[in-house]
Every structure is written in structure tokens, then in C-alpha cells.
Amino acid sequence: MIPFTHLHVHSQYSILDGAASIKGLVGKAKKDGMTALALTDHGMMFGIKEFWDTCKKEGIKPILGCETYVASRTVADKSDKVDRSGDHLILLAKNRIGYVNLIKLISVAATDGFYYKPRIDKDLLKKHSEGLIVSSSCLGGEVPQHIMNTTMEEAEETVKWFKSVFGEDYYLELQRHKSEMPELNEQVYKYQVMVNERVLELAKKFDVKVICTNDVHFTNKEDADAHDLLICLNTGKDFDDPNRMRYTKQEWFKTQAEMNELFADVPEALRNTQDIVDKVEEFELNSSPIMPPFPIPEEFGTMEAYLEQFDEAAITEEFGENSVKRNGGYEKTVRVKLESDYLEHLTYDGAYVRYGNPLPHDVKERIDFELDTIKTMGFPGYFLIVQDFIAAARNMGVLVGPGRGSAAGAAVSYCVGITNIDPIKYDLLFERFLNPDRISMPDVDIDFDDDGRQMVLDWVTEKYGQDKVAHICTFGTMATKLAIRDVARVMKLPLPDADRLAKLVPEAPKMSFEKAYKESPELAAERDSDNPLVRDTLKYAGTLEGSVRQTGVHACGILISRDPLTDHIPIMPTKEEHLYTTQYDGRFVEAIGLLKMDFLGLKTLSIIKECLENIRLSKGIEVDIDSVPMDDEKTFELFSRGDTTAIFQFESPGMKKHLRNLKPNRFEDLVAMNALYRPGPMEYIPDYIERKHGRRKVEYDHPMMEKYLSDTHGITVFQEQVMLLSRHLGGFTRGDSDSLRKAMGKKLIAMMDKLKVKFVEGCKANPDFVEGCKQIGKENEIEKLVNKIWKDWEAFASYAFNKSHSVCYADIAYRTGYLKAHYPAEFMAANMSRNLSNIADITKLMEESKRMGINVLGPDVNESFLKFTVNKKGDVRFGMAAIKGVGAGAVSNIIETRKNGPFTDIFDFAERVNLQAVNKKNIEGLASAGAFDSFGLKRSQFFAGADENDAPFMEKLIKYGHQIQAESQNAMQSLFGEVMSAQAVKKPDIPNVPEFANLVMLEKEKSLIGIYLSAHPLDEYKLEFENFVSREFTLKNLNSNIDALKGREITFAGMVTEAFETVGKTGKPYSKLTLTDYEDSYTIFFFGKDYVEYGKYCKPNIFILVKGLVQESFRGGLEFRVKYIEMLEEVRKNQVKTVTVDVAIQAITPELVQNMESMSKQHKGTALLKFNLWDTETKTVVNLFSRNTRIEMNREIETFFRQQENLSFKIN
Incomplete structure (x- = not known):
């Protein structure tokens, strides 16, 4: 059998065209005894690095390639008919130069050359031809296309061009996909037979080698149907569509034996695949860090000066041979030294500001250790780059987070301003960030406010160059x-x-x-x-x-x-x-x-920034959020009350409950809660609370453990605590302790066993540990105690948390809590501004504001700005940008205009604003949203005329404004015309019409703002919701947690917001309605008998009460099955049987008795009226009722009851 290698292969990275995983392809190649394999996905190189890694792991030589599209003209030509696609061409990288050229070509294809497909052209091919092997590809290639559609002469010219550019690295390709099923694409094979015959002629004529390929698109023969389905997804066709695109089902990863059988008559085509394999050199894709050079001020030092000052021997002595080699040699290590010295200069300058001068000994020792590690590992440039763009961000007014993750463990980061968390104060560890025993790139995550993030990205792109910065x-x-x-x-x-x-x-x-x-x-x-x-x-x-x-x-x-x-x-x-x-x-x-x-981009930072601006506008003061006191009593009181809605990381109901029990009074409590409130460690929260308040004794396994566990009352919460204790007790090095963290977190059993032996021996050899065992009477049980500590740590590993992360998040939470405690209205306004697109969140924030005693007022042209702000009375005002159809341009003009004084009335508004910027649509939106309510006008008046034939007041108002502004302009041009012009234009009359019906007005509000603002349509059904709807249940539960309601009969109510009726596929009618309450919506379908019985309720804007049962659906899963529906307005009449009034005897006055008697006579009905009289002094209760006094519990009598201060009532 002739050895064969697949050189035309598509993986899943030929998106929605290839169905083969890279792992599957490489695995099958290895199983079949292939020594090499190519990857040639369509147009892009998405899978190349994964393919290279997988091949290396499996001992297969990776051949890196791509099936490109070559434009028939140039990549600059983009005419629909001519340039829509391109000829297929296989490119394979022969060596590192070829790989870089392949990257260049594919990048140009994806950027400048993209037109329906990523395209290159022959000029680009020629420019980047070095190191590339080329194959003529499938029937879509240029040579086959000429053979099938033009002339052999043109095919010959193509072969000659490629031969002239690529020489012996140009190959002609043969494929044979003979369909086994008549319904498949048989034309492909017919064309392949004809093309192969001509290709062999061309190969002989021009001395070009041929190879055979199989255009692999899936791994195994049985995967053909799955691949067919993938093509359906790609083309939007159904599987049973007879006219859809079909492959031949021959495109599987055939074995060497199968390919030998298929091309037995052309053995050289098989053999030549090995010719390509032999040509391809193995080269490395991985690299040591390629750090961008950081521009160091010349006055500090230059490369020229350092090269002159430090010879190779001095650098090797300072860094060590391994570091010099890892850095890439002498000159690159000199660059690292220059950067390291400059970083040291910046670090010490910052340290004196942070810690004072002279520095405490432990601080200096820590900084020197970190700087030495950073220098030895070759990463000072990294820190310089990060501090540079963070400093730039702050200079641009961008709000930067205090830090995130393990980067906060670096004192160097704190000193140079990368982070704002003191790692020494909070026992945060540098080796969590950079482990001197394990060389890996640092990883700093930086939080910016949402708007500022793009500003920083633009700054970085400008500094380093657009061709050097990219998203991932x-x-x-x-x-x-x-x-x-x-x-x-x-x-x-x-x-x-x-x-x-x-x-x-x-x-x-x-x-x-x-x-x-x-x-x-x-x-x-x-x-x-x-x-x-x-x-x-x-x-x-x-x-x-x-x-x-x-x-x-x-x-x-x-x-x-x-x-x-x-x-x-x-x-x-x-x-x-x-x-x-x-x-x-x-x-x-x-x-x-x-x-x-x-x-x-961190939304919370945007909220903080917005809040600081609100404070500046409403109170005229500047708050430096980085300088607020971290022991503020008012802030801790807020956390202790659990008033943490809208507080970063602390707003869940469960967290609020624990905070109320914990009553945190120090920052460390918030750090611990942030780590504990998650699955696993959550079970330790009650114990933590009991220990904090002295209700449970704090105990330590060994006295030495108190040093690092006292902050968390003896409970191990953080990975850093285990790391520090492993050093303190067992003599671990910094690197050992980080390896322990890694082994515990990833459950690396072999490493854990090795480290356990070291820990046990270290503890036994530690005199302080042995002495501590004597103090607690365990000098004869040292090994048993050590094993117990280790076992506890192993259990702890499943929930241990990164303390650096907790401190950073708790810091942000504390500062947001400070703002909420001291500037509540400004804080809530900022939250609303940053949730404009999320109506559910706005509603929740409005409810929280109401609970806090803050009024949230609708938009107003005299008080509103673009976003939510706080007025002089301390109320939150809706921003005008929240109104649909009122753009930023219109709002800006209104704000700018009123700088010359507030608008006195609607006519003053029309006279002064720029009616080009504030147009009719804007004014309609402002009117319907209530932004003119303060002028004493009804919203309906804007849309009404004097009679049905008269133009609406809105149009006359705008016309009036245009006339006034035109006359004013004319007056400015005429010395004597000003007074006459102003008096010549008459103000239009305001029509005297009633206000819109309540529901109409509210619906207009909702359509413009997204929520009901003045009130809610369901407000008038408060009694029904309080007494006849399942109290613990809302539509939100039905949507989010239906499993918990299985088998329960529930009742809910709401407004029908959508209704729909149609005929199904079976020809039978069905309907559906969407019911909305205060929190959510739920859709109910009606089929068969339910359609007949309940279809009449499928009408928008009606209010209904629904009873039903959550039960198993015949299709599986749970559904809500309706049992009863009633119009909400009928509920009180039909279901209120008894009204019981509770009143204190001391509150009964003749006036109250008279009013009660009068109301009873005016509103006679069927509900029995009862009284519970209770004595506030003796605490006794007397129950009274009258057989004859029956009332109708209508809205008037309900309002009367609710208005009485010392009276309450119950239904049934």
C-alpha cells in the first residue's frame, strides 16, 4: 500500500459546512497510521492553532493550510455578478516563512478582500508566494473551471502562471466522489471524471505533479447525514427539500486503504502526497512573550547607555543564564533591565505616597521581592504598559476599578496605581499573581466605566498602532x-x-x-x-x-x-x-x-460616575470616591439593615437576610460575606455570624493558626489563608504554597500527596509548631493534628475563594453603599440612568426609591436633563431621553434654552426652543409623557381642537412658535420693528376638553417611557389583588419556577395586553392571551372546549382574574391549566361576602359613626358588614355584626375605609 496523507481537509471551522472535529480528524489519522495531516478550512484559519496543538500532542506532523478564494480580477473589484466569489485554491505552509505569508494572505482576504467571501488575488499570491505549496483544489478551482466552462487554452495559461510563481511547489489535484445513491449529486462525479482526464494531460504537458485528495468534510462515512443536516442549516432548507444543495456523501475521512483503492490507477497521485509531507518543515508556533517596547523617558536612561554600561558578563551575573536565555539573549535582557530599573523608580515614588517615607521594613521587603521576581521573569514592561494606560484613563476622567482578581495581590501594582487595594494590609499574596516557581504571563483584568472603556481602547490603539491592537x-x-x-x-x-x-x-x-x-x-x-x-x-x-x-x-x-x-x-x-x-x-x-x-466595562463604575455627577449638579460638591472613609458608620448601618438593593454583589434577598443577622461593622466582614455567599461555603455563614457576635466560641486547631484566621473568626474562607498557613506552619516556600492552592483547586491528587508529605515533615520540624502543640496538650499527637489540618484543607478546597477578588469586589460594594447612604436620591437616579433599557430594573429601582422616601417624578421640561437627575427638593426626575421619539438633540436644545430662565408656560416654551431641533414628534412625546404637566395643562388638550373641524392645539402651538421666532428674527434686522412684531402674533386658544381616560393616558405613558409612571392600570383593583389573588404568587413565579407549583391551584389577575385568535394546522380554531400584572407577563393558550368557554376573554385591555392548576402536560413537562376566568370588575360584586371593620374604641367619634351610617345607607348591597371593636388599653376585642346591614363593597366605600387613620378592614 502506498502511504497517503490527506491534504484537502475541512473541520468544523469551515463554519456550517464542515462537520468534523479537529480531535476526531487527528485521532482517525493516527489510528490509520498516517504520519502527517493538513487542515484547509474555507477562507479562514480559525482552527489552525488548535489543529497544530492537537497534532503535536498525538505525534502527527501538522500541515497548516487554507482553501482560499482567488478573485477573478483583484480584491479591490467588488461588482456583484463578476466578483461575488472566487476560484478555490489550496495553500499549504512549507515552513515558517510560508506560514507568515499564509497569515498575511488570509488577513488581507478577510479585511480588504472580503466581498461575500474572503478573497485574495494573484498579485497578492505572487507577493506572498515564498514558503507556500499550492494545489489546484476541487471543481471550484480555476483550472477545473476553465476545463468545464471555457477552453483548455485558458486552463493551460493558468497552469503556466502558477508554475512560474510556485515552481515545483505547484500541484494539480484529482478527486473522485462517486455517489452511491441516485438521489445525490451525480453531476459532481461526471465532471470529476472529465476534469481528472484533462488534469492528467496538463500535468504531463507542463511537468506538474498530481496529488489525489478527498475534500474531507466529515470524519466517518456514517456522519454523512449529519453533515447533510449541517448544510441545511447553512442554506436555510428543510431536510426533505428535494431542491436543496446536496453533497455526494463521499466526503468522509477515507483511510489510506480506501484512497489506495480509489486511485489505484494513478499511484503517483498517492505517492506525491508524501512528497508534500517531506517538503513541509516542522516549525514552532508557540513563543516566549512578545512584549511591546515601553517608551522610557530618555532622561532616565536609554538602550545605548545601558549597553555601554552593562556588558554581557554583568547582565548574566545579575539575571542568571536561564533568565537571559528566556529573555532572548543579552540585548533583550538589557532592555528588561532598563524597564525593570524604571519600574523600580516608579514603584518607590508611589510607595512613599502610599506608605510614607521612610518605608516600613515589611513593606520594603515585600516591594523588593516583587520587583526582583518581575525582573527575573522578564515582565517589567508588562507593568509599565498597564500603569501607563491606567494613568491615561484617569487623566481622561475614566473611572477605574480598584482591581480585580489576583493582580490586587501585587504591592507593585498598588504603588504604581494599577490597583487601589493595599495587599499588605489585607494579606493578599503576590504569588497568586506571579509564581516565581512557575513562569507564566501575568494577567491583569482592569475594570473601567462602560463609556470610558472605549476611550481607553482608542488611546491604546493610537499609542501602539491599529495594526498592533486587536480584539480576540x-x-x-x-x-x-x-x-x-x-x-x-x-x-x-x-x-x-x-x-x-x-x-x-x-x-x-x-x-x-x-x-x-x-x-x-x-x-x-x-x-x-x-x-x-x-x-x-x-x-x-x-x-x-x-x-x-x-x-x-x-x-x-x-x-x-x-x-x-x-x-x-x-x-x-x-x-x-x-x-x-x-x-x-x-x-x-x-x-x-x-x-x-x-x-x-463595569456597569457599577458607570453608576458611581453618574452618581458623582448627580451630586455635583444637585449639591454643588465634588466627592472623591477613592478617598471616602472606610469606617463610615452610616454606610455600615445601611449594610446592617440589609438596605442593599442596587449595591454591587450584595443585593440578593438571601444576602440581605444574612447582612441583617451579621450586622457588619468593619470592611473585613463585607470581604468575608462576598466570599461566603456562594454555593458550598454558604453553610458556614450562620457559624461566622454566631462567632462574630460571641455567641459561639472561636477555636483554632493550633495557636499559630490564629494569626491568619482571626479576621474570619476561625473559619477558613480564603485560599490565601491556606497558602499563608502552609508557610507559617509547614515552612512552605511562596512557590510551594501557590502549588498547594493550584493542586487543591484542580484536585491534582498526585501533587497533593507529594505536598502533604512535605507539609507533615515541615510542621514536625517547626519548633514553634511543636511548642504550640505542647500548649494545647497535643505534643504526643502532632502527626494526627497535622493530618486533621490537612484533611480540613482538602474539604475546604471545594469552596475556597480568591481573597484578592473578594477584597476588590467588597471595596466597590462599600463605596456604592457609601453613596447610597449619604446621597440616596443621587445614587438611585444614577442606577435608573444606567438601566434605561431594562424596564423591569427601572420598576424595581422606583419601588426601592419609594421605600426610601424618595419621590420619582415624571419628565418635566423645566427640571429634567438627558438622564435621571435630582431636583432641588431631592426628588428624582425622569430624564427626557427616556421618552421614545425625543432624541438627545432635542433634549440638549431644551436644556441649553432654559439656561436663560425656566419656561413660564407652554407658549414661552414654543417661543424659545429651536423648533427645528425640537420638532412636532418631540413635542407630542413630551406632552404624552407629562413633561408639560407643570404648566397646568391637560395632556388631552395638546391633541384637541376647538371643535372636530379645528386643527389640534399642538399644530397651532408649533405654528405660533415659528411665527414668533420669525418675527423676532425680523425685528433684530429692523431698528423700529421689534415691539410691533411681538404684538402682531396672537397666541392660539387652549381647547377646553376633558382629560384622557385613565387607561388611555397610562397606555400612552407606557408606549413612550416603557412603564406606567403616573399610576398603574391595576391600581384600582388593589382590593381584588389583596384578597382574591394567591398572595405568595405572581406571574413571575409561573415563568421562572413552575416546578415548585406542581399540583397547586393558584389564582392570579392582570390586564390582557395581547390577544390572538387563529386556525391551527388541524383546521381547528384556537386563541391565546397574554396577561400582565405588576411584575411579569404570562401567555395562556385555549384549545378545544377551553377555546369555546374562554375565547371571549381574548380581548386586549380588559382586566381578568384567572384560577387554574399547574399540572403535567400531555406532551411532557408542566403547564398551567385554566379552570375559571372572571372579569376583574365583577369579582368584588360576586365574591365579597363579608366586610369586617377593625376599629379602636378610643378612635370612635360621633363624626365617624355618622359617616359610617351614611356610607352604609348610600351603598347597600349583599356583603355582610361586621365590626371588631378593640380597646387599646385593656387589649380586649368585641365582635359585632348586624343581620340587616349589608353593603356593596364598591370603590367609593373602599376609598372611605382606606382614608380613616384608625380603621382597617378585611374581606371574607
Whole structure:
């Protein structure tokens, strides 16, 4: 058998066209005894690094390539008919130079050359030809296209061109895909036979070698149908569509034996694949860090001066041979020294500000250790770059977070302003960030306010160059549920069945079909379903699981390169941005040596920034949020009350409950709670609270442990505590302690066993530990005690948390709490401004404001700004930008105009604003949202005329404003015309009409603002909600937690906001309605008898009460089944049987008795009226009722009862 290598191979990174995983392809190549394998995905290089890594791991030579599209003219030509696609061409990298040229070509194709497809052209090919092997590709290649569609002469010219450019590295390609099924694409094979014959002629005539390939698109023969489904997803066709695009089902990864059989008559085509394999050199993709040079001020030092001052021997002595080698030699290490010395200069300058001068001994020792480690590891430039753009951010007014994650453990970061957390004060560890025993790139995550993040990115791009900065690509894959839904849609599996299957997949991270079948017996049973569509859906979904569906952009990852990115990595455009995006995802970019930073936009920082601006506007003071006292009593009182709605990381109901019990009075309590309030350690919270308040004794296994556990009352909460204790007790080095953290976190048993031996021996050899054992009477049980400590740590590993992260988050939480405690209205306004697009959050924030005694007022042209602000009375005002149809331009003009004084009335408004910027649509929105209410006008008056034939007041008002402004302009041009002009224009009359009906007015508000602002349509049904709706239940529960309601009969009420009636596929009518209450909406369907009985309620803007049962659906899962519906306005009349009034005897006055008697006579009805009279002094209660006094519990009498201060009432 002739050795064969696949050189034309598509993986899942040929998006929605390739169905083969890289792992599967490489695994099959190895199993078949292949020594090499190529990857040639369509147009892009998405999978190349993963492919290279996988091949290296499996001992296969990776051949890196791409099936490109070559434009028929140039990449600059983009005419629909001529340039829409390009000729296929296989490019393979022969060596490192070829790989870089391939990157250059593919990057240009994705950026400048993209037109429906990523395209290159022959000029680019020629420019970047060095180190590339080229093959003529499939039937879509230029040579086959000429053979099939033009002339042999043109095919010959093409061969001659490629031969002239690539010489012996140009190959002609043969393929044979003979369909075994008549319904498949048989034309392909017919063309292939004809093309192959001509290709062999061309090869002989021009002395070009031929290779055979199989255009691999899936791994195994049996995967053909799954691949077919993938093509359906790509083209939007159904699986049973006879006119859809079809492959031949021959495109599987054939074995060497299968390819030998297929091309037995052309043995040289098999042999020549090995010729290419032999040509391809092995080269490295991974690299040591490629740090961008940081510009150091010349007055501090230059490379020239340092090279002159420090010879190679001096540098080797200072750094050590290994560090010099790792840095890339003498000159690069001199650069590291220059950067290290400058970093030391900046660090000590900052340290004197942070800690004072002279520095405490422990601080200096810590800083020197960190600086030495950073220098030895070769990373001073990293710190200089980060501090540089953070300083730039602050100078631009961008709010920067205090730090995030392990970076806060570096004192150097604190001193140079990268972080704002003192790691020495909080026992945060540098080796969590940089472990001197394990060389790896530092990883600093930086939080900026949302708006500022882009400003910083722009600054970085400007400084380092657009060709050196990029976003990082992500890939959206077919997760288990999505694969089921996608395949079900193409297979035409009914939607209810698809939903049922998807819902059987457990909700858990990193879910797969393998895990799902183990955890969900119901799903596993469906593989043997009687329904073949269900069986096939699960079968094919399982094959396609993990397929790449689309590309995306990493939310925060940014690369900064020393060189143009395309020297190292392929790039592509970023949608609607000037920055590029890498074609390799975040798992691989760092291994290539590129510097990755995480630039995060943190909403909470935006809220803080907004709040500080609100304070400045409303109170005229500047608050420095970084300088607020960290022991503020008012702030801790807020946390102790659990008043933490809108407080970062502390606003969940469970957290609020624990805070009320904990009553935190120091920052460390918030740090601990942030770490403990998560699955696992949450069970320790009651114990922590009891110990804090002295209700439970704080005990330590060993006296030495108190040093690092006292802050958390003897409970181990943080990974850092274990790391410090392992040093303190067992003599671990900094590197050992970090290895322990890693081993515990990742459950590395072998490493844990090795470290345990070291820890036991270290404790036994520690005189202080032995002495401590004597103090507690355990001098004869030392090893037993050490084993107990270790065992506790092993249990702790499952929930241990990064203390650096907790401190950073608690810091942000404390500062937001400080703002809420001291500037509540400004804080709530800032939160609302930053949640403008989320109506549910706005509603929640308004409720919180009301609870805090803060009024939230609608928009007003005299008080509102663009966003939510605080007026002089301390009320929160809606921003005018919250009104749909009122743009920023109109709002800016209104704000600018009123700087010359508030608007006195609606006419003054029309006279002064620029009616080009503030147009009719804007004014309509302002009127309907109530922004003119303060002028004493009804909203309806803007839309009414004097009579039905008259123009609306709105139009006359705008016309009046235009006339006044025109006359004023004319008056400015005429010395004598000003007074006459002003008097000549008559103000239009304001029509005398009633206000809109309440529901109409509220619906207008909601359509413009997104919420009911003045009131809620359901407010008038307060009695019904209080007495006839399931109290612990809302529509939100039905949507989010229906499982907890199984078997329960529930009652809810609301307004019908949507209604729909139609005929189903069976020809039978059905209807549905969407019911909305104060919090959420729920849709109910009516079929069969239910449609007949309840269809009449499918009308928008009616109010209904619904009773029903949560039960099993015949399709599986749970559903809400309606049992009864009633108009809400009928409920009190039909269901109020008894009204019981509770009143204190001391509160009864003749006036109250008279009013009660009068109301009873005026509102006679069927509900029995009872009284509970209670004595506030003796606490006795007397129950009274009258057989004759029956009332109608209408809204008038309800209002009367609610208005009485010393009276309450109950229904039934």
C-alpha cells in the first residue's frame, strides 16, 4: 500500500459546512497510521492553532493550510455578478516563512478582500508566494473551471502562471466522489471524471505533479447525514427539500486503504502526497512573550547607555543564564533591565505616597521581592504598559476599578496605581499573581466605566498602532440544547416535541449529550422512541454537538503586539469597529506569545460616575470616591439593615437576610460575606455570624493558626489563608504554597500527596509548631493534628475563594453603599440612568426609591436633563431621553434654552426652543409623557381642537412658535420693528376638553417611557389583588419556577395586553392571551372546549382574574391549566361576602359613626358588614355584626375605609 496523507481537509471551522472535529480528524489519522495531516478550512484559519496543538500532542506532523478564494480580477473589484466569489485554491505552509505569508494572505482576504467571501488575488499570491505549496483544489478551482466552462487554452495559461510563481511547489489535484445513491449529486462525479482526464494531460504537458485528495468534510462515512443536516442549516432548507444543495456523501475521512483503492490507477497521485509531507518543515508556533517596547523617558536612561554600561558578563551575573536565555539573549535582557530599573523608580515614588517615607521594613521587603521576581521573569514592561494606560484613563476622567482578581495581590501594582487595594494590609499574596516557581504571563483584568472603556481602547490603539491592537475571537458552538432545536427545525419535528426534548437536557455548565443521557433517564429513553423523527433528531444532534455556528468577539480580551499582528496571527474585521479581531480564540493567543489584557466595562463604575455627577449638579460638591472613609458608620448601618438593593454583589434577598443577622461593622466582614455567599461555603455563614457576635466560641486547631484566621473568626474562607498557613506552619516556600492552592483547586491528587508529605515533615520540624502543640496538650499527637489540618484543607478546597477578588469586589460594594447612604436620591437616579433599557430594573429601582422616601417624578421640561437627575427638593426626575421619539438633540436644545430662565408656560416654551431641533414628534412625546404637566395643562388638550373641524392645539402651538421666532428674527434686522412684531402674533386658544381616560393616558405613558409612571392600570383593583389573588404568587413565579407549583391551584389577575385568535394546522380554531400584572407577563393558550368557554376573554385591555392548576402536560413537562376566568370588575360584586371593620374604641367619634351610617345607607348591597371593636388599653376585642346591614363593597366605600387613620378592614 502506498502511504497517503490527506491534504484537502475541512473541520468544523469551515463554519456550517464542515462537520468534523479537529480531535476526531487527528485521532482517525493516527489510528490509520498516517504520519502527517493538513487542515484547509474555507477562507479562514480559525482552527489552525488548535489543529497544530492537537497534532503535536498525538505525534502527527501538522500541515497548516487554507482553501482560499482567488478573485477573478483583484480584491479591490467588488461588482456583484463578476466578483461575488472566487476560484478555490489550496495553500499549504512549507515552513515558517510560508506560514507568515499564509497569515498575511488570509488577513488581507478577510479585511480588504472580503466581498461575500474572503478573497485574495494573484498579485497578492505572487507577493506572498515564498514558503507556500499550492494545489489546484476541487471543481471550484480555476483550472477545473476553465476545463468545464471555457477552453483548455485558458486552463493551460493558468497552469503556466502558477508554475512560474510556485515552481515545483505547484500541484494539480484529482478527486473522485462517486455517489452511491441516485438521489445525490451525480453531476459532481461526471465532471470529476472529465476534469481528472484533462488534469492528467496538463500535468504531463507542463511537468506538474498530481496529488489525489478527498475534500474531507466529515470524519466517518456514517456522519454523512449529519453533515447533510449541517448544510441545511447553512442554506436555510428543510431536510426533505428535494431542491436543496446536496453533497455526494463521499466526503468522509477515507483511510489510506480506501484512497489506495480509489486511485489505484494513478499511484503517483498517492505517492506525491508524501512528497508534500517531506517538503513541509516542522516549525514552532508557540513563543516566549512578545512584549511591546515601553517608551522610557530618555532622561532616565536609554538602550545605548545601558549597553555601554552593562556588558554581557554583568547582565548574566545579575539575571542568571536561564533568565537571559528566556529573555532572548543579552540585548533583550538589557532592555528588561532598563524597564525593570524604571519600574523600580516608579514603584518607590508611589510607595512613599502610599506608605510614607521612610518605608516600613515589611513593606520594603515585600516591594523588593516583587520587583526582583518581575525582573527575573522578564515582565517589567508588562507593568509599565498597564500603569501607563491606567494613568491615561484617569487623566481622561475614566473611572477605574480598584482591581480585580489576583493582580490586587501585587504591592507593585498598588504603588504604581494599577490597583487601589493595599495587599499588605489585607494579606493578599503576590504569588497568586506571579509564581516565581512557575513562569507564566501575568494577567491583569482592569475594570473601567462602560463609556470610558472605549476611550481607553482608542488611546491604546493610537499609542501602539491599529495594526498592533486587536480584539480576540470567540466561537459560538452548538451546545446540547441548541443542537436539538437546530436539527429538529430542519427535520420538521413539531415545535412542542423539540421543546420537550430540549427541556429534558439538564441545566448545568459544560453540558454534553454524554452527560445529559447519564443525568436524564427520560432523555436517554427518547433514543428508543417510537417516533423516528425523535430518534434521528437526537442521533444527528449528538454528531453535530460542538459544531461552530458563528464567530463572535471576546467581551473584554484585547491583544497588544510588538510587531504588526499579521507577523504572528491571522486577523479579520470587527463589526462596526475600527479594531481588528484575531482568527484564533483566547485559548491560543497567549501561547503564541502575544500580550493579552482584559479591558472590562463595569456597569457599577458607570453608576458611581453618574452618581458623582448627580451630586455635583444637585449639591454643588465634588466627592472623591477613592478617598471616602472606610469606617463610615452610616454606610455600615445601611449594610446592617440589609438596605442593599442596587449595591454591587450584595443585593440578593438571601444576602440581605444574612447582612441583617451579621450586622457588619468593619470592611473585613463585607470581604468575608462576598466570599461566603456562594454555593458550598454558604453553610458556614450562620457559624461566622454566631462567632462574630460571641455567641459561639472561636477555636483554632493550633495557636499559630490564629494569626491568619482571626479576621474570619476561625473559619477558613480564603485560599490565601491556606497558602499563608502552609508557610507559617509547614515552612512552605511562596512557590510551594501557590502549588498547594493550584493542586487543591484542580484536585491534582498526585501533587497533593507529594505536598502533604512535605507539609507533615515541615510542621514536625517547626519548633514553634511543636511548642504550640505542647500548649494545647497535643505534643504526643502532632502527626494526627497535622493530618486533621490537612484533611480540613482538602474539604475546604471545594469552596475556597480568591481573597484578592473578594477584597476588590467588597471595596466597590462599600463605596456604592457609601453613596447610597449619604446621597440616596443621587445614587438611585444614577442606577435608573444606567438601566434605561431594562424596564423591569427601572420598576424595581422606583419601588426601592419609594421605600426610601424618595419621590420619582415624571419628565418635566423645566427640571429634567438627558438622564435621571435630582431636583432641588431631592426628588428624582425622569430624564427626557427616556421618552421614545425625543432624541438627545432635542433634549440638549431644551436644556441649553432654559439656561436663560425656566419656561413660564407652554407658549414661552414654543417661543424659545429651536423648533427645528425640537420638532412636532418631540413635542407630542413630551406632552404624552407629562413633561408639560407643570404648566397646568391637560395632556388631552395638546391633541384637541376647538371643535372636530379645528386643527389640534399642538399644530397651532408649533405654528405660533415659528411665527414668533420669525418675527423676532425680523425685528433684530429692523431698528423700529421689534415691539410691533411681538404684538402682531396672537397666541392660539387652549381647547377646553376633558382629560384622557385613565387607561388611555397610562397606555400612552407606557408606549413612550416603557412603564406606567403616573399610576398603574391595576391600581384600582388593589382590593381584588389583596384578597382574591394567591398572595405568595405572581406571574413571575409561573415563568421562572413552575416546578415548585406542581399540583397547586393558584389564582392570579392582570390586564390582557395581547390577544390572538387563529386556525391551527388541524383546521381547528384556537386563541391565546397574554396577561400582565405588576411584575411579569404570562401567555395562556385555549384549545378545544377551553377555546369555546374562554375565547371571549381574548380581548386586549380588559382586566381578568384567572384560577387554574399547574399540572403535567400531555406532551411532557408542566403547564398551567385554566379552570375559571372572571372579569376583574365583577369579582368584588360576586365574591365579597363579608366586610369586617377593625376599629379602636378610643378612635370612635360621633363624626365617624355618622359617616359610617351614611356610607352604609348610600351603598347597600349583599356583603355582610361586621365590626371588631378593640380597646387599646385593656387589649380586649368585641365582635359585632348586624343581620340587616349589608353593603356593596364598591370603590367609593373602599376609598372611605382606606382614608380613616384608625380603621382597617378585611374581606371574607
